[in-house]
Amino acid sequence: DAEITQSPRHKITETGRQVTLACHQTWNHNNMFWYRQDLGHGLRLIHYSYGVHDTNKGEVSDGYSVSRSNTEDLPLTLESAASSQTSVYFCASSEMLAGVDEQYFGPGTRLTVT
Amino acid sequence: SQKIEQNSEALNIQEGKTATLTCNYTNYSPAYLQWYRQDPGRGPVFLLLIRENEKEKRKERLKVTFDTTLKQSLFHITASQPADSATYLCAMDSSYKLIFGSGTRLLVRP
Numbered sequence: 001d002a003e004i005t006q007s008p009r010h011k012i013t014e015t016g017r018q019v020t021l022a023c024h025q026t027w028n029h030n031n032m033f034w035y036r037q038d039l040g041h042g043l044r045l046i047h048y049s050y051g052v053h054d055t056n057k058g059e060v061s062d063g064y065s066v067s068r069s070n071t072e073d074l075p076l077t078l079e080s081a082a083s084s085q086t087s088v089y090f091c092a093s094s095e096m097l098a099g100v101d102e103q104y105f106g107p108g109t110r111l112t113v114t
Numbered sequence: 115s116q117k118i119e120q121n122s123e124a125l126n127i128q129e130g131k132t133a134t135l136t137c138n139y140t141n142y143s144p145a146y147l148q149w150y151r152q153d154p155g156r157g158p159v160f161l162l163l164i165r166e167n168e169k170e171k172r173k174e175r176l177k178v179t180f181d182t183t184l185k186q187s188l189f190h191i192t193a194s195q196p197a198d199s200a201t202y203l204c205a206m207d208s209s210y211k212l213i214f215g216s217g218t219r220l221l222v223r224p
Contacts, residue, residue: 033211040122042203042216043158050210058211090157100146101212105157 002027006091006106013113019078021109023091031094032074033103034058034066036087043090049074081113116142118206120215127194128223135189135218137204144206147180147187152201152217161202162189194222 004025013019025032030051035043045058047066055066063085065077078085088110092103118139127133137147146165150158164171164180164187171178177190191198201219205212 035214040216043214045211045213048211092157096210100163101207101210102148102160102163103158103212105159107157108155 004091004093004104004106006089006109008109009107010110011112013081013111015081015083015113017081019081019111021076021078021089021091021111023074023076023106024072025091025093025104025106026072027093027095027104028071029093029095029104030071031096031101032068033092033094034064034074034076035090035092036060036085037090037108038087046076046089047074078111081111083113085111086113087111116140116206116208116213118204118213118215120202120204120218122216122218124219124221126221126223129195131194133191133194133198133220133222135202135204135220137187137189137215139185139187139206142206142208143182144208146207147178148205148207148212149176149178149187149189150203150205150214152203158203191220194220196222196224198222 007022033048034046044060049068091106094101094103148163149161152158164178175192179188201217203217205214
């Protein structure tokens with residue numbers, strides 16, 4: 001069965017460290033997204049990609065970067081982790097059909113920056 | 115800016131009753147709205163989509179309405195069960211992306 005996976009599921013890191021969160025999907029979807037979820041804010045879009053070598057900034061992109069070298073993967077990098085980036089991170093993928101974008105989410109990565 | 119809002123207070127209802135959750139949006143006219151379910155420690159799961167030209171959509175015990183005049187969508191779960199307890203998120207399309215509400219937690223008491 002097709003799926004979308006994230007790793008690690010939990011990560012503790014120190015302020016200033018570079019961290020990369022992995023996202024891998026086997027749906028063969030063109031679209032991939034990274035969100036963060038915090039209490040009171042819901043899901044906020046960090047970065048997204050509509051295909052290989054395409055990346056775009058979302059609502060809360062400062063301090064984050066992504067690259068898309070193949071269809072299956074969209075790793076999210078925190079260049080220099082800050083305490084404000086403590087959050088739960090979700091990756092999602094979709095294939096726009098008839099103008100509709102139903103998204104499939106991964107299980108999430110809980111990141112703590114100390 | 116575009117905004118989508120859900121009631122942040124948890125909805126607590128008795129098993130067997132109908133749960134009604136509200137989603138309001140402003141400063142935009144979405145072509146469709148989506149509803150997702152999220153259980154603790156898991157990613158959201160897609161439930162239903164309703165387009166702007168549809169008044170109502172049903173799927174088993176779920177019903178969604180879309181009122182473009184009120185800029186509102188209602189999500190109903192009939193004959194609710196404790197297993198329906200979860201957080202429900204609404205989302206609207208915006209330039210090939212989705213903007214999510216913060217979700218409403220539903221608790222169904224046995």
